[in-house]
Amino acid sequence: xxxxxxxxxxxxxxxxxxxxxxxxxxxxxxxxxxxxxxxxxxxxxxxxxxxxxxxxxxxxxxxxxxxxxxxxxxxxxxxxxxxxxxxxxxxxxxxxxxxxxxxxxxxxxxxxxxxxxxxxxxxxxxxxxxxxxxxxxxxxxxxxxxxxxxxxxxxxxxxxxxxxxxxxxxxxxxxxxxxxxxxxxxxxxxxxxxxxxxxxxxxxxxxxxxxxxxxxxxxxxxxxxxxxxxxxxxxxxxxxxxxxxxxxxxxxxxxxxxxxxxxxxxxxxxxxxxxxxxxxxxxxxxxxxxxxxxxxxxxxxxxxxxxxxxxxxxxxxxxxxxxxxxxxxxxxxxxxxxxxxxxxxxxxxxxxxxxxxxxxxxxxxxxxxxxxxxxxxxxxxxxxxxxxxxxxxxxxxxxxxxxxxxxxxxxxxxxxxxxxxxxxxxxxxxxxxxxxxxxxxxxxxxxxxxxxxxxxxxxxxxxxxxxxxxxxxxxxxxxxxxxxxxxxxxxxxxxxxxxxxxxxxxxxxxxxxxxxxxxxxxxxxxxxxxxxxxxxxxxxxxxxxxxxxxxxxxxxxxxxxxxxxxxxxxxx
RNA sequence: GGUCCUGUGGUGCAGUUUGGAGUGCACGCCGGCCUGUCAAGCCGGAGGUCGCGGGUUCAAAUCCCGUCAGGACCGCCA
Numbered sequence: 100x101x102x103x104x105x106x107x108x109x110x111x112x113x114x115x116x117x118x119x120x121x122x123x124x125x126x127x128x129x130x131x132x133x134x135x136x137x138x139x140x141x142x143x144x145x146x147x148x149x150x151x152x153x154x155x156x157x158x159x160x161x162x163x164x165x166x167x168x169x170x171x172x173x174x175x176x177x178x179x180x181x182x183x184x185x186x187x188x189x190x191x192x193x194x195x196x197x198x199x200x201x202x203x204x205x206x207x208x209x210x211x212x213x214x215x216x217x218x219x220x221x222x223x224x225x226x227x228x229x230x231x232x233x234x235x236x237x238x239x240x241x242x243x244x245x246x247x248x249x250x251x252x253x254x255x256x257x258x259x260x261x262x263x264x265x266x267x268x269x270x271x272x273x274x275x276x277x278x279x280x281x282x283x284x285x286x287x288x289x290x291x292x293x294x295x296x297x298x299x300x301x302x303x304x305x306x307x308x309x310x311x312x313x314x315x316x317x318x319x320x321x322x323x324x325x326x327x328x329x330x331x332x333x334x335x336x337x338x339x340x341x342x343x344x345x346x347x348x349x350x351x352x353x354x355x356x357x358x359x360x361x362x363x364x365x366x367x368x369x370x371x372x373x374x375x376x377x378x379x380x381x382x383x384x385x386x387x388x389x390x391x392x393x394x395x396x397x398x399x400x401x402x403x404x405x406x407x408x409x410x411x412x413x414x415x416x417x418x419x420x421x422x423x424x425x426x427x428x429x430x431x432x433x434x435x436x437x438x439x440x441x442x443x444x445x446x447x448x449x450x451x452x453x454x455x456x457x458x459x460x461x462x463x464x465x466x467x468x469x470x471x472x473x474x475x476x477x478x479x480x481x482x483x484x485x486x487x488x489x490x491x492x493x494x495x496x497x498x499x500x501x502x503x504x505x506x507x508x509x510x511x512x513x514x515x516x517x518x519x520x521x522x523x524x525x526x527x528x529x530x531x532x533x534x535x536x537x538x539x540x541x542x543x544x545x546x547x548x549x550x551x552x553x554x555x556x557x558x559x560x561x562x563x564x565x566x567x568x569x570x571x572x573x574x575x576x577x578x579x580x581x582x583x584x585x586x587x588x589x590x591x592x593x594x595x596x597x598x599x600x601x602x603x604x605x606x607x608x609x610x611x612x613x614x615x616x617x618x619x620x621x622x623x624x625x626x627x628x629x630x631x632x633x634x635x636x637x638x639x640x641x642x643x644x645x646x647x648x649x650x651x652x653x654x655x656x657x658x659x660x661x662x663x664x665x666x667x668x669x670x671x
Numbered sequence: 672g673g674u675c676c677u678g679u680g681g682u683g684c685a686g687u688u689u690g691g692a693g694u695g696c697a698c699g700c701c702g703g704c705c706u707g708u709c710a711a712g713c714c715g716g717a718g719g720u721c722g723c724g725g726g727u728u729c730a731a732a733u734c735c736c737g738u739c740a741g742g743a744c745c746g747c748c749a
Contacts, residue, residue: 125709133706146709157699174707182709199700202682207710208698210682213741266749286749313748431674431745519749532749630742641742 100162106143110183112167117186119145120194122224123159124204128152136191138163139204141229144179146170147186158197158204158221165189212632217646219637231634234353235622239306241352242326242618245345251304251328256291258284258308263596266532267311270321278663284310287615289532290600292329293572296611297603301331306618315641317630318564318620325567329613335555335571339511342559342614346566346621350507353625360509360559368512369484373406373491375515378563379508383408383498385490388478391463397455399436402480406487408494409468413475414441425493429479434489438478442470499563503627510560514538517545517552518585526587531556533586534600535570536578536612549585559616561624569614576604 101120108117121140128134134153137144138161147163155161165186176182201217202210204224215222222228243253259272259282269283285291287309295303307327315321326345330338343360351357361379368377371384388405395401410417417425422439429437440450448461448470456464468476477493479486517537518527527549529535537545538553545552556570573579579601583593593601619631632638639645659665 125711127708127711128705129708129711130705133708135708135711137709144709148707150706171707174709176709179709185707199681203699205682205698205710208683211678211741214682216741263749268748289749311748314746316748317743319748529749535749640740642740646741 104142105138105140105145106180108145108167108181108184108186110169113169113184115167116164117167118162118164119147119186120162121160122197122204123155123157123161125157126153126155135185136161136163136189138186139224141226141233143181143226145181145184145186146176146179147189147191149189149191153191155191155193156197156199158200159193160195160197162192162194163189164192213640213646216632216638216640219647223636228633231622231626231628232636234626235618235634237352238349238618238622238625241349242345242616243306245348246304246326246328246341249302249341249344251302251330251341252300253305254295254300254303255305256285256288256295256307260285260291261599263290265596267313270310270312273662273664275662286311287325288327289534290597292327292613293534293600293608293611294603296329296331297606297608301333301609301611302328303330304328307615309615315639315643317632318623320619320631320635320638321643323631324618326616326618327613328569328615329611331609331611333610333612335513335557335612338569338571338612338614339557342567342569342616343509346509346559346561346616349621350509350625354505354507356507358507358509360511362511362513364514365512365516365553366514368510369487369491373487373489373494374563375512375558376560376563376565377491377510377512378495378499379510380500380504380506380562381498383410383494385487385494386468388464388467391467392460392480395456395460397452399438399452400456400480402482402486404483404486405478405480406490407464407468407476407478408490408497409470410475410477410497411471412473413497414473417441417475425477425496428496429489429493432489432492433485434479434481436479437489437493438480440464440476440478442472442474442476444472446470446472448476495563501627502562502624502629507624508562509566512558512560514553515556515558516550517541517554517582518549522587524587527585529586530554531568531570533582533588534572534579535582536573537582542578542581545581545585555612557614559614561621564620564624565617566620567614567616569612571610571612574604574608574610576601579604 102118105119105121119138121138124137124139124144126134126136131152134149136147136149136153136155138147147165165188167184168187169183170185200221202214204221206225206227262269262283267286269286272282272284274280274282288305288307292303305327307325308322309325310322328341347357365375368375373385385406385408388407392400392405426437438452440448443449470476479489516530519530520528522528531554536555538555541552558568559566573582619634622634623631626634628634
């Protein structure tokens with residue numbers, strides 16, 4: 100049907116007879132004698148010259164045959180890759196007429212997202228979406244090759260899985276053959292892949308679809324894809340190597356540059372950046388100020404922890420209203436307040452609270468924070484974790500570059516705490532999942548001080564986005580029993596929820612561990628997008644609905660009855 | 672569950688602060704003219720429940736309340 104794609108033709112193709120297919124991007128008609136038709140396919144646009152009236156409209160689907168020729172002197176278009184040539188002596192075959200599109204198929208104008216999603220098939224014609232989904236395809240391909248090269252076996256796991264009431268809310272699938280009973284869609288292949296380890300596939304991977312029925316965000320959809328891996332007889336370092344190879348290959352395939360991956364501990368990340376997913380592209384690190392104010396008379400600074408961030412040269416940019424905005428933001432994040440200080444030309448600190456601080460304190464503050472005239476200092480005093488999180492968020496709010504700004508700064512964050520907070524009954528809550536191996540040095544703290552137990556779990560972070568997480572798993576039932584006990588999971592509970600897994604572990608489970616990389620997020624960053632919807636062909640809106648299909652929809656009562664279900668009236 | 676932003680012909684916006692006739696810009700659409708344009712140009716035209724409902728007012732796109740939709744964030748995401 101066609102001999103070439105539109106966007107690939109160049110001066111050296113002059114003289115070639117071509118047949119092109121695509122959509123009418125634009126047309127410029129000059130009466131009955133001459134018309135220019137810009138024909139678009141996914142490779143780009145080429146100008147076709149019709150001798151006569153074209154009688155075409157935007158987005159008509161056409162096949163154009165003609166001869167490539169260099170454009171006449173003075174009519175070339177430097178803005179266009181195909182701008183040196185045109186297709187002449189064209190004959191146009193309309194394959195399908197089209198109504199005017201609901202919004203222009205253009206990268207210049209971004210239509211409202213609800214309209215874009217409703218007519219996604221039109222939106223996907225835009226070169227940005229074409230590019231993004233092709234980036235995604237290349238990333239998948241690079242990753243698959245990297246894993247195969249490293250001896251990993253691709254194995255599919257079930258989409259109809261068993262409920263494991265723990266962690267993310269699961270999508271339920273009622274059983275027709277077993278009325279009243281349910282499958283769930285897997286929130287990840289976590290347990291399945293551990294069973295594959297017991298099954299002797301010591302290097303497994305899958306580009307896996309995961310489903311979680313939680314509220315959506317710019318970086319979260321119900322459905323998302325993971326590079327999911329698990330390996331037996333391995334170490335944390337080896338797993339980092341496997342994954343590092345895959346994401347570096349993917350990054351190189353898109354950007355041409357091979358990234359390095361740094362490593363820092365969770366504690367270090369929290370102290371320096373106030374988050375477990377630090378964006379290493381910019382400074383403004385959190386500065387420890389607790390010793391500076393250890394003997395202060397200023398009540399607001401008589402706290403367990405004081406830290407600050409220095410915003411270089413920002414003092415003139417932050418008037419009273421912006422500073423109030425920062426204070427409100429800090430309070431909304433849980434801080435009692437935010438202390439701001441401007442560094443004046445002579446180095447003096449200008450702040451509503453400056454008068455409460457001694458000269459020595461002010462001098463120590465200035466030197467500790469390496470404050471320069473014109474800087475803005477932001478300080479928070481409170482419990483350590485809160486101080487870290489508030490300042491970490493403010494650091495991002497103020498300093499974080501757009502996603503599309505380079506470079507790609509990958510980091511492993513290691514030694515996460517085993518537990519995070521406590522549940523209603525006072526039992527610690529697993530920070531990762533209950534099969535995570537504690538740090539070997541901290542095993543004995545399980546019974547005495549669980550809050551201090553570090554785990555052998557680790558996250559991969561890229562430019563402030565959590566790309567994924569993983570861990571070395573518990574493969575010994577004695578350690579698993581101790582962890583369950585710490586979590587307050589009784590033997591019966593454990594048997595009911597994970598019996599098949601624990602059973603499998605009795606039949607020769609190798610030491611193993613793994614990781615999962617969120618591919619939507621990786622692709623979004625590599626495509627320079629702030630929102631993963633931009634790299635997903637058919638995403639849901641943030642309400643969880645699909646503006647194109649109208650899903651989710653009610654179904655006929657008979658369909659429900661066949662599944663043993665009945666809808667209740669909406670609760671009030 | 673909560674906080675905030677947005678909603679104005681098909682599309683993108685201005686108008687809302689300080690109420691005064693659906694007032695404006697650009698694109699698109701329809702018709703006409705046009706033989707080298709390229710975001711073609713020129714002339715003419717059509718197209719509106721200012722998201723929806725209620726209230727205040729002589730008068731509401733504009734102020735108030737509610738609601739719906741889209742988005743960002745908090746909670747949530749082992």
